[in-house]
Amino acid sequence: MLSVEEALTRILTEIQPLDTISLPLDQAIGSILAQDIIAHEAIPPFDNSAMDGFALLSKDSKPKQDQPARLRVIGSVAAGYVSQTRVEEGTAMRIMTGAPVPPGADAIIQVELTNSDGSQSDWVEILHEVSPGNNIRPAGEDMQNGQKVLQRGQEIGAWEIGILATLGYAHIDVIRAPQVAILGTGDEVVDLDVELQPGQIRNSNSYLLEAAVRRAGGIPHRLGIARDTSENLREKLGAALNYDLILTSGGVSVGDFDLVKDIMHEQGQMNFWRINMKPGKPVAFGHISGVPLLGLPGNPVSSAVTFELFGRPVIRKLQGYTQLLRPQIDVIVENGIQETARRRHYIRAHVTWQQGRFIARTTGNQGSHIMTSLLQANALLVIPEGGAIIKPGGSVKALMLDWPESETTA
Amino acid sequence: MLSVEEALTRILTEIQPLDTISLPLDQAIGSILAQDIIAHEAIPPFDNSAMDGFALLSKDSKPKQDQPARLRVIGSVAAGYVSQTRVEEGTAMRIMTGAPVPPGADAIIQVELTNSDGSQSDWVEILHEVSPGNNIRPAGEDMQNGQKVLQRGQEIGAWEIGILATLGYAHIDVIRAPQVAILGTGDEVVDLDVELQPGQIRNSNSYLLEAAVRRAGGIPHRLGIARDTSENLREKLGAALNYDLILTSGGVSVGDFDLVKDIMHEQGQMNFWRINMKPGKPVAFGHISGVPLLGLPGNPVSSAVTFELFGRPVIRKLQGYTQLLRPQIDVIVENGIQETARRRHYIRAHVTWQQGRFIARTTGNQGSHIMTSLLQANALLVIPEGGAIIKPGGSVKALMLDWPESETTA
Structure with a gap:
């Protein structure tokens, strides 16, 4: 019997990441980057204010004869606008968070440390001395023009989406998600909405695997149930060859009626393993006409657990992940x-x-x-x-x- | 300043789970059940074999004069078929895993513990004594007819999908996922594919929040960017009223140019909180025309973190989850x-x-x-x-x- 680790190593050796596609940013979450991401501008793009307050010359913030400095307010600048006016000695400009620092100013004082006559006041008293650069976020402090911000191979989560948006990447190259064919086998298996006849059970494996494939990041396709005849099995396997991975359940044990093994051997290179685990001893892995096939046991619990241990890492590797296993x-x-x-x-x-x-x-x-x-x-x-x-x-x-x-x- | 916990408690008190919809089983993963799930039949539905082997009377497995018992093979039964023939004393029937136990037999012996003349053999030697019930999975051992298998309020994962399929539930009642409107605000914010003008930044928040909402189980809708004019803000907020939750970013700080607060107050009951955390101090929460609105800070990092702490639990509660927080x-x-x-x-x-x-x-x-x-x-x-x-x-x-x-x- 093969250990779980040996079987997994043998399987993963045969699996390579899929090709690259370009996706709109809003569809890229959960994908692996297939390109490096370079900043083509500085972020932030311009020196801007970290606070609502006043832009001034820092040396003007010094008290004079123990009285707070009093400056003339010469205008205001909101986020999204650029001041054409220069802040000169003895003046200040009202400024909002995120607004570009007006020319001349070298510091921002937050509104809470000032005194004035309301939002139209033409004067402001500076209640606290500030240093050059105070409350200014310099251009390029976050990202430099030309900097490699994300690397090929990294996973795109919600926060990476935000960074890609900031950098203006409306489309990105990623490894595409695998299209996974899911095939049940067995004469005893019928679909969900059918009245059970004696000896029959419902096709739970295909639905379970469909959900598990989706959770693993693959795109599942249920291809129905192959009957225990060579013709039907060949037909169903033939239909599965357009996908990136074929998952079957059932047909891999030692039973006389299990035709799946014979057909698989006939159409490709297939390994049938007894794995030193329970539930789920029998597992098949190989290729049919070049498409990787993972054959899981028919027993629903075994099918669920072997998918976790073998199927999910395969799907992650196809997507370009390098961290494949649960901690x-x-x-x-x-x-x-x-x-x-x-x-x-x-x-x-x-x-x-x-x-x-x-x-x-x-x-x-x-x-x-x-x-x-x-x-x-x-x-x-x-x-x-x-x-x-x-x-x-x-x-x-x-x-x-x-x-x-x-x-x-x- | 409000603590994170106080703010979250105040928010969640105002949020109730959404209504129930019926979903096809293959779309139900990640939802919360809005109905109890009752087994309407026993699972397994019939006594069946746990092994490939032979069905027999257990008393016939005893060696005779130190020789293995030798039985006449009277047929075979595969999964999905029902034997009409009865296993009598001195006879055995070939049986496959999952096949119904034929009448008369009270035990299965696995093929590895027998000796015969191949798959067509009309005799079998029994190399090991077996007890009644050996390798038989009795009807109803897993689930009883009438048993409550899953309860309203439970989460549907891939494995629950398998159980629901086994029980024949092709559609199930679940709490529906929230439709979430996402609204950026600010004259400085432009879309991804636009050349930045001086003073402008890109709309990263809406894309980040869209991805984060999707990960949290909500259905995101980006409604674009509201400009800092009353007319535009009213129009955008009006368009957001058809959703189950409105997420805004920006416009909740103390700035003079922030109109969002005024409009929100005018159209609903709104709280503006300074929360004792960084990043992300200012957060708004309330209702506009009955629709809950969560106003996150405009700063992308603050927006990302406050979404995690407040937005995600709200979306989970709307979906019917009771476990709302990360460990x-x-x-x-x-x-x-x-x-x-x-x-x-x-x-x-x-x-x-x-x-x-x-x-x-x-x-x-x-x-x-x-x-x-x-x-x-x-x-x-x-x-x-x-x-x-x-x-x-x-x-x-x-x-x-x-x-x-x-x-x-x-």
């Missing part, structure tokens, strides 16, 4: 765990954040056919090969799938 | 922090996961006009009111905005 953290297991399995066990758990600690509670019966073990699970507790006994309140490694939010302010 | 964890500050500000400081930092620890590095100049302090920041380090000195390697609370992924398997 493992230590969590407290409220209800304890007794596990004797030889294979590594990924136990589903719900982790909450309580008084500064991550507290895990396992989600009941951990049988690999028990879908309710997935309910509200946001973590996989990692029980090493051979098992472990963890007392209530003991600690264990957890792969965090989704981080708990907190109810109250802390 | 705070302790992180190691690699480069240390010296901070003397009176207001609570939310320092932008990049947190990575290294050798089992969260390591934070602050993102350089933390001036509230320094947009590059947002670059690759995935956490806000919380420096309490009055400041703190944290030595390199010391620890501090961090609000995690996005969790670092890990490069290697652990």
Whole structure:
């Protein structure tokens, strides 16, 4: 049996990031940059005021014979406008936050440290001495013209979007998101809105994987269910060849009726692995006509967990990410765990954040056919090969799938 | 000045979850359930085999005179089909994983513990004694007919989608996502693709907030930039009244040229707060013609951080979430922090996961006009009111905005 790490390494070696596309900025969140981002101007573009107040010569702010300096107000400048008037000795100009510093002035004093006769006052008293540069944000303090601000390979989050907008990048080159074909297999599987006949179950895997692919950043396409006949399987796999990745569920175990393996072997290079984990031992990986195919077990719980461990890193790598894996953290297991399995066990758990600690509670019966073990699970507790006994309140490694939010302010 | 917690409490008191809509299952991920989910059948729906192997009577598995039991194979049953034939004493039936247990049989023995003459063999030797129920997954073991499986108020993740599909829920009632109007203000602000004139800056806030709203689960609508005239502001705010929430940036400071406050007061009940935090002191909150309005500062960094602290919880509450806030964890500050500000400081930092620890590095100049302090920041380090000195390697609370992924398997 292959370890999870060995299988993942073998899979990822065969996966390369997709090609580059140009996207409008408002569609780029979550993508990886395929270009360096250079500032083509200074940011801020001009010296500007950090405060609402008055622009003046700093030397004019000195008290005279213990009296506050009194200056003549010669105008005002708002954000978005440029003063043509020069601030000379003995004068000041009303200025708003973000407005360009008028020529002549070398400091801004905030309105709270002045005294005047209201917004139309033609005089102002300066109640506090200020130094040159006070409350002035110099041009280029944030970004210099020509500076490389973001690098190829970096992830674009909401805040990077703001920086790209500031720099005027209306379109950017990114690695495109993978189009992922999702194919269920099995004569027993029927669609959601069909009345179950004896022996049938519903196609939960395709819907689960569709949602999980979307969360991982891929663009999912459900291609339905392939029946257990060569013709139907060939047809469905043929239709999947236009995508960047094919995910199948079912058809990779040792059963006589599992045709998927034969067809896969016939059409490409395929590995079938027994992986030293539960749930989810059998996994297939290879290429069909050059398209990577990841074959997950048919069991819904196994399918969900193997997608997390293998499918999600593949989708992230296709998108150009280099950080592919969930962090493992230590969590407290409220209800304890007794596990004797030889294979590594990924136990589903719900982790909450309580008084500064991550507290895990396992989600009941951990049988690999028990879908309710997935309910509200946001973590996989990692029980090493051979098992472990963890007392209530003991600690264990957890792969965090989704981080708990907190109810109250802390 | 109001504390962050006081302001948030006042805001959230005024926000209620939106109404219910019915969504197709494949669009429901990330929503909050507005109905209880009841199983209308047992899951699994029928006793089925956990293995590929043979269905038999458990008592027939006993060796006879130290020889393995030898049974007559009377047929086979695949997943999706129902056997009409009964397994009688001395007989066995080939069975695939997931197939219904044929009548008469009370156990399954996996193929690896048998010996036969291949897939067409009409006999099988049983190499291991099995107990009644062996490898049989009983009907209803996972979910009982009539059982409440998910509750109103629970979040729908990828795995819940799988469970809903299993139960045949093709549509579900959820709380709808808020439609969020985003309005920039200021005569100095121009759109992305415009050549900057002296005194102008680009509309980064609307793009940043659009991306952040989307990440928070809202549906953003950029309504452009309101100019600093009453007419234009009234027109833009009027257009925003069809949405569930209005986010503005700019126009909430003390400046003479800030008309937004006046118009807001005129059209609704509005609070203008100075909040004991940096970046981002001035924040407005209230209602305009019944629509909640959150007014964020115009400074991009302040706008980004106040959205995180106030806007995101509002959007989550509108969607029906009850866990509204990011967890705070302790992180190691690699480069240390010296901070003397009176207001609570939310320092932008990049947190990575290294050798089992969260390591934070602050993102350089933390001036509230320094947009590059947002670059690759995935956490806000919380420096309490009055400041703190944290030595390199010391620890501090961090609000995690996005969790670092890990490069290697652990």
